[in-house]
Amino acid sequence: MFVCADVEFAKVLLSVRHKRRLTRFIAVGKGARKTKEETMFKKSILPAVMAALFVTAGAAAAQNYPDRPLTMIIPFAAGGPTDVLGRVMAQRMSEILGQQVVVENVGGAGGQTGSRRVADAKPDGYTFVLGTVGTHAQGQTLYKKPLYNALTDFTPVALIADVPIALIARKDFPAENLKDFMVYSKANAGKMTFGSAGAGSATHLGCVVVNMVMGTDIVHVPYKGTGPAMGDLQGGRIDFLCEIVSTAKPQIDGGTVKAIAIMTKDRSAALPNLPTAEEQGINGMEAYTWNAIFLPKGTPEPIVKKLADAVNQAAETPAVKERLQSLGAVVVAPERRTPAYLAQFVKSEIEKWAAPIKQSGAQLD
16 A cells, blocks of 8 residues: 555645645554644555556556567357457557467357456456457356456456358258248257357357247257357257358358358448348348457556557458458447447447347357
């Protein structure tokens, strides 16, 4: 606690009129008798001194930040779409920051396990999470007891990209378009299954929306990541997935799965020939994910700004943009890549997804 370590600096911040009060207050800490004046000083002036010291300390820390490797927690298994995007960003951010950004995959609970680790981390800027719509919006309603509060347990840094979700089916699924898919699914719902990258993930919630729009209750099979789910779809062991475009595209192009619809309002540049659900006459079947960087709550603002600047520089790098676009990700505009925007965006996304999740009846322990 501040008592004497930064006294000289505090004296500089105060007017000459208050120097004696500061000295007398310090004496109080050593057992002297309190006076009314000293009590007033403690209540009105000391907080301002402490705030000034905190800001100065944060600025000083940012001057040397980062002076050692950083850790990007990706709260999903390696090889999935979030992992691929994160590694592209981490490589470029390492070059910009002059320190390696180490990627660590910490999966579980729809991304909440890894995200919780960052929420509990020291707020020094060296550990951050690559969050998604699932980890920082949908999960707040989907789970009865979320492992964290997405609004208060993190410091927003920057939104990076929006990523469409595609509805894909096993290659021998007896439908060539969304309306035929719905007709077959309604008639055979009791013997069908859909997969996801894990309970509570964006891929899970995408298919919850499909179930809700169709009025069916097709069984959900959660996997530990996109890879095994895609493998079972290719093998015909599940009937469909609501998969992020970046990992759906290679399988669609290779003919190992059947593309049914893009679940966003606009077509994906990565799959320009695949019509949206809305184009096929079905409204309300919308699902997507996004990726954003979050630090632990309480991270000093100068450090937040420095990391946000690195994210922005990386996102503006032509090679990075090209790579993300090839994965189906849409890099957001600069005005959407600020901490203030991300804070409001997360709040609006939590509110947006609460209604369909509650309406579907989906809930996890």
